Amino acid sequence: DGGITQSPKYLFRKEGQNVTLSCEQNLNHDAMYWYRQDPGQGLRLIYYSQIVNDFQKGDIAEGYSVSREKKESFPLTVTSAQKNPTAFYLCASSRGTGTHEQYFGPGTRLTVT
Amino acid sequence: DAKTTQPNSMESNEEEPVHLPCNHSTISGTDYIHWYRQLPSQGPEYVIHGLTSNVNNRMASLAIAEDRKSSTLILHRATLRDAAVYYCILRDHDDMRFGAGTRLTVKP
Secondary structure (H helix, E strand, O other): OOOEEEEOOEEEEOOOOOEEEEEEEOOOOOEEEEEEEOOOOOEEEEEEEEEOOEEEEOOOOOOEEEOOOEOOEOOEEEOOOOOOOOEEEEEEEEOOOOOOOOEEOOOEEEEEO | OOOOEOOOEEEEEOOOOEEEEEEOOOOOOOOEEEEEEEOOOOOOEEEEEEOOOOEEOOOOEEEEOOOOOEEEEEEOOOOHHHOEEEEEEEEOOOOOOOOOOEEEEEEO
C-alpha cells in the first residue's frame, strides 16, 4: 500500500542529545513537510522541501535540521539547541502546490527528559 | 499570510447535518481553501478543498461564499466517527499553516 511511514511511534531521549525522526513515503510525491504539534494546539510548520536536495525553513525551524537526499525520505533531526523538544511530530507529503492535498504520517511522539 | 477564523468547538447530534464555518477575509485570489480533520493522537486527514466553486466528495461538501471571504464544511449526516478537530486552511504555494481548528463533538 502507498503511504507515509514514521518511526518510531514513541521516542524517549535525555536532554542534550540529538535525535533523528524518520519519514518515508512511497507516493512519489515531490514535496514533503515536517510539523510540530503541542497539546491542544494546531500544527506548526518546521521545514518543508519541494524537491530533492532543497528545503526551506518554516515558522519554527530553530533547533531543527533536515536533509532531502532522496525523494522518498525526509528525516528531521531535533538538536540539543531546541529548548522544548517534547512534542508530537508529524510528517506529510504532497504532489505539489495549492491544488494538492497533503498526506500525513501517523506521527512520532518525542519525550525529552 | 492569509489567516482563517473558526469557532473553538461545536456540537452535533448523530445522523444530523453539521455546518462548520470558516472566515478568511484576507484570502488572496490564488489561495485554495483546504479542510482537514484530526482524530486524537493521529495525523490529520484530508477532507476536501476548493478554489471558487462549491465542491462535493464522498466525505463532505464545501460551500464557498461568492466573495470567497468565508466557507462552510458540510457533513451531511454526522456519525460518531466524525468527532474530530476540523482545520480550515488557505494554501497558495508549498507551505500550509494550521490554526487551532474547531473541535466537533457528536452526541449519540
